[in-house]
Amino acid sequence: MLRPLTLVRNNGIALYRQIAEGLIEQIQRGYLQPGARLPSSRQLSEQLGIHRKNVVQAYEELLLQDWISTSRGRGTFVSTDLPDMEARRLVAIPETLPAPASAPLQLPAYLKIEESVSHLPYHLDDGLPDPRLIPLTELERAWKSALRRGNQYHRLGYTSPQGLLPLRQALADYLGATRGLMVGPEHILLTRGVTHALHLCLTALIKPGDKVIVPELNWHNGNNSIRYHGAELLTARIDEKGLDTEHVAELLAAHDVRFLYLTPHHQYPTTVIMPAARRIRLLELARAYNLFVFEDDYDFDFHYGNVPIMPLASATHDGRLLYAGSFTKAISPAFRLGYLVGEPALIEQLARLRRIVDRQGDPALEYAVLELFRLEVLPRSLRRARGIYQRRRDHLAQLLTDHLGDQVDFRVPDGGMAIWTTFSPETDLVAASQRGRQSGLSFSDGSQYPGKWNGTRLGFASMTEEELTTAVGLLRKALG
Amino acid sequence: MLRPLTLVRNNGIALYRQIAEGLIEQIQRGYLQPGARLPSSRQLSEQLGIHRKNVVQAYEELLLQDWISTSRGRGTFVSTDLPDMEARRLVAIPETLPAPASAPLQLPAYLKIEESVSHLPYHLDDGLPDPRLIPLTELERAWKSALRRGNQYHRLGYTSPQGLLPLRQALADYLGATRGLMVGPEHILLTRGVTHALHLCLTALIKPGDKVIVPELNWHNGNNSIRYHGAELLTARIDEKGLDTEHVAELLAAHDVRFLYLTPHHQYPTTVIMPAARRIRLLELARAYNLFVFEDDYDFDFHYGNVPIMPLASATHDGRLLYAGSFTKAISPAFRLGYLVGEPALIEQLARLRRIVDRQGDPALEYAVLELFRLEVLPRSLRRARGIYQRRRDHLAQLLTDHLGDQVDFRVPDGGMAIWTTFSPETDLVAASQRGRQSGLSFSDGSQYPGKWNGTRLGFASMTEEELTTAVGLLRKALG
Numbered sequence: 011m012l013r014p015l016t017l018v019r020n021n022g023i024a025l026y027r028q029i030a031e032g033l034i035e036q037i038q039r040g041y042l043q044p045g046a047r048l049p050s051s052r053q054l055s056e057q058l059g060i061h062r063k064n065v066v067q068a069y070e071e072l073l074l075q076d077w078i079s080t081s082r083g084r085g086t087f088v089s090t091d092l093p094d095m096e097a098r099r100l101v102a103i104p105e106t107l108p109a110p111a112s113a114p115l116q117l118p119a120y121l122k123i124e125e126s127v128s129h130l131p132y133h134l135d136d137g138l139p140d141p142r143l144i145p146l147t148e149l150e151r152a153w154k155s156a157l158r159r160g161n162q163y164h165r166l167g168y169t170s171p172q173g174l175l176p177l178r179q180a181l182a183d184y185l186g187a188t189r190g191l192m193v194g195p196e197h198i199l200l201t202r203g204v205t206h207a208l209h210l211c212l213t214a215l216i217k218p219g220d221k222v223i224v225p226e227l228n229w230h231n232g233n234n235s236i237r238y239h240g241a242e243l244l245t246a247r248i249d250e251k252g253l254d255t256e257h258v259a260e261l262l263a264a265h266d267v268r269f270l271y272l273t274p275h276h277q278y279p280t281t282v283i284m285p286a287a288r289r290i291r292l293l294e295l296a297r298a299y300n301l302f303v304f305e306d307d308y309d310f311d312f313h314y315g316n317v318p319i320m321p322l323a324s325a326t327h328d329g330r331l332l333y334a335g336s337f338t339k340a341i342s343p344a345f346r347l348g349y350l351v352g353e354p355a356l357i358e359q360l361a362r363l364r365r366i367v368d369r370q371g372d373p374a375l376e377y378a379v380l381e382l383f384r385l386e387v388l389p390r391s392l393r394r395a396r397g398i399y400q401r402r403r404d405h406l407a408q409l410l411t412d413h414l415g416d417q418v419d420f421r422v423p424d425g426g427m428a429i430w431t432t433f434s435p436e437t438d439l440v441a442a443s444q445r446g447r448q449s450g451l452s453f454s455d456g457s458q459y460p461g462k463w464n465g466t467r468l469g470f471a472s473m474t475e476e477e478l479t480t481a482v483g484l485l486r487k488a489l490g
Numbered sequence: 491m492l493r494p495l496t497l498v499r500n501n502g503i504a505l506y507r508q509i510a511e512g513l514i515e516q517i518q519r520g521y522l523q524p525g526a527r528l529p530s531s532r533q534l535s536e537q538l539g540i541h542r543k544n545v546v547q548a549y550e551e552l553l554l555q556d557w558i559s560t561s562r563g564r565g566t567f568v569s570t571d572l573p574d575m576e577a578r579r580l581v582a583i584p585e586t587l588p589a590p591a592s593a594p595l596q597l598p599a600y601l602k603i604e605e606s607v608s609h610l611p612y613h614l615d616d617g618l619p620d621p622r623l624i625p626l627t628e629l630e631r632a633w634k635s636a637l638r639r640g641n642q643y644h645r646l647g648y649t650s651p652q653g654l655l656p657l658r659q660a661l662a663d664y665l666g667a668t669r670g671l672m673v674g675p676e677h678i679l680l681t682r683g684v685t686h687a688l689h690l691c692l693t694a695l696i697k698p699g700d701k702v703i704v705p706e707l708n709w710h711n712g713n714n715s716i717r718y719h720g721a722e723l724l725t726a727r728i729d730e731k732g733l734d735t736e737h738v739a740e741l742l743a744a745h746d747v748r749f750l751y752l753t754p755h756h757q758y759p760t761t762v763i764m765p766a767a768r769r770i771r772l773l774e775l776a777r778a779y780n781l782f783v784f785e786d787d788y789d790f791d792f793h794y795g796n797v798p799i800m801p802l803a804s805a806t807h808d809g810r811l812l813y814a815g816s817f818t819k820a821i822s823p824a825f826r827l828g829y830l831v832g833e834p835a836l837i838e839q840l841a842r843l844r845r846i847v848d849r850q851g852d853p854a855l856e857y858a859v860l861e862l863f864r865l866e867v868l869p870r871s872l873r874r875a876r877g878i879y880q881r882r883r884d885h886l887a888q889l890l891t892d893h894l895g896d897q898v899d900f901r902v903p904d905g906g907m908a909i910w911t912t913f914s915p916e917t918d919l920v921a922a923s924q925r926g927r928q929s930g931l932s933f934s935d936g937s938q939y940p941g942k943w944n945g946t947r948l949g950f951a952s953m954t955e956e957e958l959t960t961a962v963g964l965l966r967k968a969l970g
């Protein structure tokens with residue numbers, strides 16, 4: 011007896027094929043037995059509410075493949091001499107075996123996925139770029155030309171896990187010019203962002219039980235990754251100058267530490283810049299204690315002060331420094347492209363590891379971004395965005411002072427895309443964030459920053475000044 | 491004293507900026523001391539072989555930022571009141587500290603990256619699709635429309651690590667219609683291919699010392715990934731029906747095994763189809779021994795026989811079955827999109843893990859492929875490719891018989907994109923592969939298949955019949 015067929019329009023499969031394959035499946039699964047009579051094409055098309063030609067075409071296909079037979083005047087039947095009935099038996103697993111006792115997998119609860127809030131109209135987000143400022147037209151053109159030009163067997167086949175050589179070359183030049191990194195393409199591994207770069211480094215370098223130093227306030231996804239790799243986290247104090255290197259020195263003296271993670275340029279989440287003296291001290295400590303240092307420079311391109319301090323990686327060091335950045339902020343989080351910079355011997359090993367992690371990047375995207383470099387699109391678009399974001403930063407700071415001056419505390423950051431804002435102790439940020447969502451505003455409830463802080467990041471880059479004004483009005487109401 | 495400036499044309503940075511930033515860096519690094527005289531714009535432009543306006547513009551920029559000062563009639567000098575000299579000290583790490591004793595990282599030697607051969611004109615490859623058959627125009631259009639439509643904050647921001655819901659829905663319908671998988675979007679995790687799917691599963695499920703069964707001949711990248719995760723590999727026999735499930739049963743009785751990897755549809759590399767009876771037996775064993783089974787169905791879409799046997803995942807099972815596929819063959823390896831299918835509770839956990847591995851996929855690509863489903867581009871383009879590849883398979887088989895009949899042994903595969911070919915024992919495949927490359931033909935030297943086989947895969951899909959004819963001529967010469 012024919013079971014109901016589920017047809018899905020516009021799912022990429024023609025209706026007649028859906029019917030034919032539905033019937034084959036029912037025959038294979040034994041629901042339709044050899045010799046069973048099928049409804050006429052008129053009956054079935056009426057049942058399904060579709061044009062009869064679809065059913066006629068499906069039956070023709072099945073006839074051709076010997077799944078059904080017709081007998082003039084008598085009707086349509088499931089064939090008694092079926093083409094391949096082996097698959098039918100695949101349903102026949104004995105149900106008498108015991109079911110497994112335990113849940114198959116229970117990952118630690120700290121591995122969480124953020125709830126999506128992108129349907130809301132207003133976002134004082136973690137510090138995201140404005141999608142309206144992405145050079146989309148140039149990117150589309152670049153993507154298109156990337157697919158059409160050159161050796162297609164090369165461009166559209168498997169490529170190097172380390173990433174496209176000419177893009178690594180262009181990036182090396184760019185990192186040299188903007189960040190003082192004296193590197194060539196052999197120092198660079200293209201990744202799918204900083205998360206991916208960190209995962210590769212931890213997978214290669216961390217054994218369970220290893221100790222890793224992180225700032226007491228830190229990117230929670232980074233902390234999660236480090237914990238999941240089995241490391242023990244040691245938290246180092248931060249203050250108004252970022253990571254406290256003297257506390258790091260104490261930790262290093264007391265523990266056998268393998269790895270340290272930090273965001274010296276704009277400390278995440280507090281946006282504080284680490285002064286040069288502490289950077290030097292950190293490099294000395296790293297060398298003295300044989301420490302791997304992961305320098306996450308997630309938003310170097312956005313600095314509004316005089317001149318940014320060059321990264322740790324621009325200094326002489328002993329080859330255990332790993333420098334990571336991405337195009338998340340400079341283009342968009344939607345195009346997954348980042349980079350890891352390190353000594354060539356280390357980068358070569360990490361590329362071999364990447365081969366088994368996700369094999370390679372997207373060559374089309376890598377060629378497209380190369381094209382953006384060639385056409386000088388990136389510096390132009392960054393310059394434009396920087397000017398706009400600086401005005402938005404100043405506008406948000408003014409709004410916070412004017413409307414929430416008695417409830418919040420903050421320092422205008424020299425760079426980045428968010429203002430680290432702390433709230434008076436009686437403010438319930440979790441409740442306020444929930445009230446905000448109900449009125450169309452998303453902002454983080456700060457629960458990822460444990461302890462005394464009662465603070466959160468309020469992003470200023472993704473909204474216009476007018477939108478920021480509305481958003482701060484909503485924030486004020488949400489804080490109650 | 492000014493050190494040489496290195497300028498790179500067309501690297502995405504305007505020449506004047508390269509000059510300005512080069513000079514800032516030399517000031518910061520202490521090469522140019524406060525008060526030092528700079529060459530005139532005419533001198534410097536001549537030294538650099540560029541138009542003078544670039545140097546003039548660079549000097550104007552530096553003047554504006556207070557890095558230099560001019561004195562009418564006397565010349566241009568490094569400012570004695572520099573804007574931010576902290577960065578300068580970043581070169582000052584004491585060189586007296588001892589250098590680290592050992593190499594920072596030594597990954598196991600089996601983690602290798604294949605040498606690129608895509609510059610050669612002829613490829614009897616591992617079984618790659620023909621890039622000339624990719625629906626590029628439709629893909630470009632879909633990608634463009636993906637970026638322009640809808641909520642850009644959503645589309646071009648961070649998205650779900652599990653992958654775009656409407657694409658998972660369309661894929662669920664497609665997997666139901668073509669493979670008999672009765673799944674919804676909650677059963678699917680979008681990945682960046684089978685390599686990535688396997689890495690996620692192993693990272694979640696395997697502890698060092700766990701035992702994993704693999705076929706004695708197997709995808710070497712899969713084996714590498716399993717080994718790198720610390721598992722002990724147990725190899726199960728294969729024969730002309732694929733994996734020998736009775737040998738699997740013996741291994742399970744003798745060892746505590748956690749995980750099994752297989753390619754039942756077209757056993758890799760031998761292309762043999764595993765009959766239904768063995769599949770049922772394997773599912774019974776998996777249930778009895780609480781085994782995770784990873785079913786890699788890398789080329790289901792390419793089957794030229796009557797009707798393909800449905801995957802293991804289409805049968806009732808106990809929820810420890812993981813089914814992986816990708817668009818590598820259906821679209822191109824260059825667009826990194828694949829999927830993992832499993833019980834929703836397991837998939838939800840793996841999505842949380844993916845959050846710290848590489849965060850998410852590319853929304854633009856996910857939207858573009860959704861569009862290909864909506865426009866029914868994929869089934870149309872697959873149907874076309876299948877017809878072409880079947881003729882190429884037959885053509886290659888004929889060529890091998892006609893020209894190398896006395897040296898090779900093979901069976902025409904029912905599906906996939908390559909013919910598993912074994913060679914007479916006196917054939918030195920490694921030497922032959924090297925000779926082939928010298929004359930413009932790439933084919934694998936079979937060294938990834940250990941032991942008695944002396945075989946390799948000869949791909950037929952990526953070349954026209956004419957190209958295949960030339961390639962087999964070159965192969966014959968290379969075999970000597």
